[in-house]
Amino acid sequence: MLQELSHMDRITQLQDEIQQLLMIMSTSIAYLTSRANFIQVSPQIPITKQRNPEKYDTPEVFEANKKELVTDLIRKAKQVEYLINSLPEPEPEEIQVSISFVTSAKAPPSLCVDAQRLQRLEEEMQLANVDYIQAVNRLKTLHAQVSELLRSMLTEVDERLVDGAHISNGGNGDASMAL
Structure with missing residues (x-):
């Protein structure tokens, strides 16, 4: 029971971390779209609109903020990955459906003991x-x-x-x- 609760705690932590990751992604996109200046990406396509200089960051500040956003995203993604890896492996469908599979020689001994106890x-x-x-x-x-x-x-x-x-x-x- 306690182990099951710790798995649920990890799932709750995982949900929280994923929500935080999504929040970081959302704010990153909002920052990148609102604080970037327009630049010409192709010589055939001219820039048709200019932003007010107060509404965008200088290229140095913008690059520093981009690196910080990337660092935050990577850190949060690694935390999510760690929590995912700490979750128990899902049981194969055969084990979930049939106890007879668990009691066969194919199953790990701990599952055999659990299955025998269940029987x-x-x-x-x-x-x-x-x-x-x-x-x-x-x-x-x-x-x-x-x-x-x-x-x-x-x-x-x-x-x-x-x-x-x-x-x-x-x-x-x-x-x-x-x-």
Whole structure:
């Protein structure tokens, strides 16, 4: 369980690092498009627009900032790569789907032990389920017996009360005359 939580912590860290990487990429693109001056890339295509000098950085500052952005991107990408490499290897689909594959000689011993433990737990669960079903059936039988016993006892008490009232009033069925 603890190992699973640490894997989840790594996944959460990975999500955070990827979000930060995307933020760095986004701000880098925003900086590069907003603070760069237009330059002519081909002699056939003239520059048709000029930016105000306050709106772009000097070539030296722009190059220094580009290097810093690249360094930030590389550092963050390496952190993401490290977190990805620290995650456990995914199990092959055959192992996920079939326990029989895991118990074969092809699987690593640790997986065989885990699979055998799972099979034992499965067998124990099936036995416990059989015991549970038997207990529920026994409970239903006992419930029916107790219900029948209570019904018969109440019927006897009702009959005695009716018979007692009938005898005490002289057999005419009028309880007020017996007083």
